[in-house]
Every structure is written in C-alpha cells, then in structure tokens.
Amino acid sequence: MSQEQYEININPDWIKKYLVKIIGGIILLVILATSVKTVGPEEEGVVIQLGQYNRTVQPGLAFIIPFMERMYKIPVQRQxxxxxxxxxxxxxxxxxxxxxxxxxxxxxxxxxxxxxxxxxxxxxxxxxxxxxxxxxxxxxxxxxxxxxxxxxxxxxxxxxxxxxxxxxxxxxxxxxxxxxxxxxxxxxxxxxxxxxxxxxxxxETVKPSFNAVNEAQQERETLINQAEAEYNRVIPRARGEATETVQLAEAYALNRVNRARGEANRFNSVYEAYIKAPEVTKQRIYLETIERVLPKLQNKIITDEKGSNVLPLLNLNGEPKKLNP
CATH class of the missing domain: 3.30.479.30 (Band 7 domain)
Known part of the structure; x- marks a missing residue:
C-alpha cells in the first residue's frame, strides 16, 4: 500500500464526523436520562425550576428540563x-x-x-x-x-x-x-x-431499688383488692341478714297487733252480747268452755249441784267395745 492511500484511510474529516456522532449520542443519552423521571405509586414529584417551585406531578413517568429543573420525590402515601x-x-x-x-x-x-x-x-x-x-x-x-x-x-x-x-x-x-x-x-x-x-x-443505677418499690406497691394493691373482695362478700350478706331480721320482726309485730285487735274486737262483741242477755251469754260461754275442756280430760266425774252423789263415768273417751257374736 502506498503512502498516498494510507493517508486517505486516516482522513481527519472522517474521524471528526464520527466523533461528533458519538458525542451527540452521549449527550442525547444524558439528556434522556436526566429528563425522564419515574414517580412511584406512593410518591409525588415536586419539580423545582431554577430554585423555585414549579409544579407537582403524580405517580408515573414525568419529564423535566435537564440542568434547569430538579425533582424531589416525596412519599405521601407511606407511613x-x-x-x-x-x-x-x-x-x-x-x-x-x-x-x-x-x-x-x-x-x-x-x-x-x-x-x-x-x-x-x-x-x-x-x-x-x-x-x-x-x-x-x-x-x-x-x-x-x-x-x-x-x-x-x-x-x-x-x-x-x-x-x-x-x-x-x-x-x-x-x-x-x-x-x-x-x-x-x-x-x-x-x-x-x-x-x-x-x-x-x-x-440502670436505681433499677433494683425501683423494682423493689414496685413489688411492694403491687403487694399492697393485692392486699387491698383481697380486703375489698372480703368486704364485698361479708357486708352485703350481713346487710341482707339484717334486712331479713327487720322484716321478720315487722311481720311478727304486725301479726301480734292484728291478733290483739281481733281478740279485743271479739271481747267487745261478747261483752255487748252479754249486756243484752247476761244469762244466755253466760250459759253459752259455759257450754263453749266445757266443750273445749272436756276432750282434754282422761277421767271424768259428774256430780249434782249439792255434791251428795258421786257417779264416776269411766272410759268416756274410749271407743265402744264390740261384742263377740
């Protein structure tokens, strides 16, 4: 190969042309890399243009002007x-x-x-x-x-x-x-x-002492709770028993008062009947008393008014004996 042909193969214009293309491609890649931003689903993009706020972009692809704008991604949906x-x-x-x-x-x-x-x-x-x-x-x-x-x-x-x-x-x-x-x-x-x-x-320096104090306080609270539980168990029962005793006493007093009033009313009615017919009332009271007293006696003796003749009646309370055929 001649020297003239060699110089044609390394032509400087050819080299400059390819260098310009390579540099232009690199610049284009840098521009694309710096102008296209991806905002995540939990973020917002705040765009600053020449040091001042310009706009806020939502999740997705966003475009900014290289070397003039800057984006800050803020996680607004994340805790x-x-x-x-x-x-x-x-x-x-x-x-x-x-x-x-x-x-x-x-x-x-x-x-x-x-x-x-x-x-x-x-x-x-x-x-x-x-x-x-x-x-x-x-x-x-x-x-x-x-x-x-x-x-x-x-x-x-x-x-x-x-x-x-x-x-x-x-x-x-x-x-x-x-x-x-x-x-x-x-x-x-x-x-x-x-x-x-x-x-x-x-x-750490006072932790053992503080734990001892806490244990004492917890023990105190436990004893207080136990005392309150015993109080809640005994006092209501005592109050119930006291209420029951009072109610029984009131019922007994009411019963005695009613009985006394009934007996007083009955005595007054008997007395009024006695005033109207003394002999009849006296006879009736006598017969009622005999009817109430005689069944309680075992042996009975009947006498006349003067008591000259005594006739004992035996086995008045017994059942009559059956005769054998």
Whole structure:
C-alpha cells in the first residue's frame, strides 16, 4: 500500500464526523436520562425550576428540563416513623435494636425530680409535599426536635410512678395532640398518626431499688383488692341478714297487733252480747268452755249441784267395745 492511500484511510474529516456522532449520542443519552423521571405509586414529584417551585406531578413517568429543573420525590402515601432512644439495626422476623449511642435523647426528668429512660416511636405521614419542602428547613430533623421537646414537656408534668405505670397511655395521647398542634403551627405538611411508648424504665443505677418499690406497691394493691373482695362478700350478706331480721320482726309485730285487735274486737262483741242477755251469754260461754275442756280430760266425774252423789263415768273417751257374736 502506498503512502498516498494510507493517508486517505486516516482522513481527519472522517474521524471528526464520527466523533461528533458519538458525542451527540452521549449527550442525547444524558439528556434522556436526566429528563425522564419515574414517580412511584406512593410518591409525588415536586419539580423545582431554577430554585423555585414549579409544579407537582403524580405517580408515573414525568419529564423535566435537564440542568434547569430538579425533582424531589416525596412519599405521601407511606407511613413513616422516627425512633427515639434506640434504632432498629435490622428489621426481620426477630428485629434487632441498638441503644448504645442514643441514651441522651431518652433520659428525661419527671415532675418529682426523678430520672426515667423513655423510648418511643412516632408514626406520621406527609400530607402536603409543598409545605414539607418549603415551609420548614429540613422538616424531618425539625419533627424530631419537636417530638423530643413535646415528650420532655409532658413527662416533666408527671411523677415517675405515672410515667412508669398507669400514665403511659395518657402520656402518649398527650404527646400526640401536642405534637400535631406544633406541626399545624409550623405548617410542615405532616400529620401525626400515632405516638407509641416503646419502653419506659428507670435508670440502670436505681433499677433494683425501683423494682423493689414496685413489688411492694403491687403487694399492697393485692392486699387491698383481697380486703375489698372480703368486704364485698361479708357486708352485703350481713346487710341482707339484717334486712331479713327487720322484716321478720315487722311481720311478727304486725301479726301480734292484728291478733290483739281481733281478740279485743271479739271481747267487745261478747261483752255487748252479754249486756243484752247476761244469762244466755253466760250459759253459752259455759257450754263453749266445757266443750273445749272436756276432750282434754282422761277421767271424768259428774256430780249434782249439792255434791251428795258421786257417779264416776269411766272410759268416756274410749271407743265402744264390740261384742263377740
């Protein structure tokens, strides 16, 4: 091959033409890669043009102007959470947690000047992507600071016993209300779904003493419950017996009063009859008395008025003997 033919094969114009095509293809690929964005089904895309808000795009493919526009993807349909006093190091069937470097944010002072270790979780959603990005600088960090401030305020108004035992649900509800009001005031576009107290314990240095106090309080509550149960078992029965005795006494008194009134009325009626016919009434009373007394006697003796003749009548109460044929 001659030198003239070799120079034709390496013509610079040919090389420039292909270099331009290659560079143009690379630029086109870069433009396509930077201008086509995919917004997930749980997200919204907030487009910033030259540093200012331009529009909000819904899930799907979205196109932006390269080097002039920028898109932020905000998970508006996803429940998010923040952990305080611990972090989840691995989420699986048996999650693992790390607490070593986060004790400062969970150590709090109660209203009665005692220390307690409070671990909690807030669950929230982003309901307004524009406010989330533009109303507050670094909204997630601000939400963490607000949550810690709200928890310290609520815990600081209660005693250590309330925080560790009966007041946990009330504390969580109060923090949720207070934190939501702070979010509304800051207009950060966040809605608080739930505040959960994960674990509440006394500091490690006083934990044995506190457990002993708790055991004593639980034993006291047990004895009080047993005493109340015994009271509820004995007192109602005693009251029932007392009521029954009173009712029996009232019934007996009513019966005696009614009987006395009946006897008094009967005596008055007999007396009135006696006044009208003394002899007849006397005879009737005599016969009624004999009729009532004679059946109670075994042997009977009948005499005349002067008592000169005595005629004993034997076996007046016995049945007559049958004669043998």
């Amino acid at each position: 998010l959470k923040q952990e305080f006093g611990f972090r989840t190091s691995s989420a699986a069937q048996r999650s693992e947690y790390s607490k070593t470097a986060y004790s400062e944010e969970s150590m709090m002072l109660t209203g009665d000047l005692n220390l307690t270790d409070v671990e909690w979780v807030i669950q929230y959603r982003i309901v307004d992507s524009y406010k989330f990005l533009f109303r507050v600088r670094n909204a997630e960090k601000t939400l963490r600071d607000m949550s810690e401030a709200a928890m310290r305020k609520i815990v600081g108004d209660r005693t250590v016993n309330e925080v560790l035992t009966v007041g946990r649900q009330e504390i969580a509800s109060s923090v949720e209300v207070l934190l939501q009001s702070m979010c509304d005031e800051y207009e950060n576009g966040i809605r608080i779904d739930q505040v959960v107290l994960q674990d509440v314990n006394p500091p």
